[in-house]
Amino acid sequence: MIILDQPYVSPELLAYAAARQEPVLDNYMARACSTDLKMQGRQVLNLVPEDRFAAMLRGGQGQNQGQNQSQEQGQNNSPAHGAAAPARLYTCSENSLAWVTEHCSPALAEAIAKLKNKALTRELLRPLDPDYYYRRLSLAEMQALPFEALRAPCVLKPAVGFFSLGVYRIGNAEDWHAAKSAIAAEAERWAAQYPQSVVDGNDWLLEEYIDGDEYAVDVYFDQDGQAVICNILRHEFTGDDDVSDRLYYTSADIIHERLAEFEDWFNRVNALLGLRNFPAHVELRRHASGRILPIEFNPLRFAGWCSTDVSLFAWGFHSYGCFLEGVKPDWNSILKGKEGKLYTLMALNKPANCPPIRDFDYEALAKQFAKVLCLRRNDYTRYGLFGFLFTETPENQREELDRIARSDLLEFALI
Incomplete structure (x- = not known):
């Protein structure tokens, strides 16, 4: 089950949803996307009316949060074995969360609220790091x-x-x-x-303030509550004062080095949360000592603005496909031949106090990189970014990444 919503739906997600005929909520965004597909002579989406989609969502919900387990009886909040697993729902945008909360089971609504509110998440996960x-x-x-x-x-x-x-x-x-x-x-x-x-x-x-390396992880908890990681990206900054989303990258080395450690941490997290059939985009920091602390959990989606498609450009698979199909990536085979390369996701954010922009030279920007995998343009008059850029960069030639990380991008803008 998929919900499409503003601000952006990628062609890759549309093609996947149409090819598999996944049930898609019949809302304004989905109808517009399906009309575009029809006009292109392509397969349209499997649109499901709101009432039936809501019934499917509620009907697939069981005791997924396991919050009724009694700690007095020596039980923790891990997923309840034998209970019906919740339906697999993927949303590409958090704009859909209000609709989901209104139409889903109370257990799922509670899980969304706890993860979306960072303060509540901190309280739930306090046992993992009581001094935070x-x-x-x-x-x-x-x-x-x-x-x-x-x-x-x-x-x-x-x-x-x-x-x-x-x-x-x-x-x-x-x-x-x-x-x-x-x-x-x-x-x-x-x-x-x-x-x-x-x-x-x-x-x-x-x-x-958490000192250490920052990572963005697309992960889902399967029907048994076990963590399945679909991608790990290093979030790099130009300095201590930089909090932008400009540069993320993944590599075979990053996956090899962090996969087992992060899976173990997410399983310990889910012993407290009790989630099943639940996707999340999680930003965290890892101290050199091995201490891991969450920055935020984003429920029912992977990387925002459909930028989770970096897994397709880098590794050849849809991250949301792994979740919806209940598949665990075979990293040993996926990473073969990918050594020595960085696969990047760059948010082309506008600088603070950006002057009015008349035009943006995307072609000139693309020429700054040896291999562009995908360039997505954005309505920068409405949102605070020019678009997204995905590249393949040799690890020993990352000057192009350092340069774009420091740029305010106005060199490509017509003011």
Whole structure:
């Protein structure tokens, strides 16, 4: 089962859904996509009316969260064996979460709420790292809080957020005042671009700054609650103050080095969450000591804006296909011949205080890279990015990545 929604649906996801005739919720976005396919002479989507789709979703739900297990009887919150597994639902956008929550089982709605709200997630996972510091604040409380009350360095972010919107690293009083000023100025724009279920400017999280390497992981928990990793991307920054989504990359070395360790961590996480047939895009940090801490869990989807298609460009398989078909990637065979290469996902975000752009030279941008796998253009007049770029780069020739990571991209813009 698939729900398509704004802001973007990739041609790759459409082709997959149409070819398999996966049940797709009949909403405005899906109808528009299916009409486009028909006009191209291609197979259309298997659109399912809202009431029947909702019934399918609820009918496939069992005791998937296992929250009724009794700890007093010596049981944990791991998935309940023998209970009916929930239906496999994939959403390409968090804009769909409000509809899902309204029409799904109470257990699934509760799981979505707990994962989408970072403060609630922190509380659920506290047993994995009891000393981790965080503090939840309303907008008014955050704006009134003096710098002296903080444990700097720290990170400020919306408790319910998306795409690094409203994320600020706080190292000193100047950072704190700048962050609060920026939030006051940007809150109206966020509200116009995303529903409150995706970005909530009234609920904030102040938390410990996690030192270490950052990763983005597309993972699902199967019908038995076991973690299945569909991709691991290293999220690289230009410095401590950089919180952008510009550069992610995966490689055979990254998968080999982190797969078993991250699977073990996700299984320990799910012993507390009790999820089954549940996909998530998870951002986390790994300290050199091996300490792993989550940044955020994004429920019922993989990497946003359909950028999870990096698994198709890099490894040759659909990450959402693995989940919907209940398949575990055969990494030993998939990674053969991929050694020494970086497969990148770049969010071509606009700089802060970007002037009005009349045009953007995508061709000139593409020429900066030895091998472009896919270039997706975006309506930059409506959203805060020019598009997405996927490349293949030899590990020993990564200068092109370092260069684009530092660029504000205005060199390719006609102002």
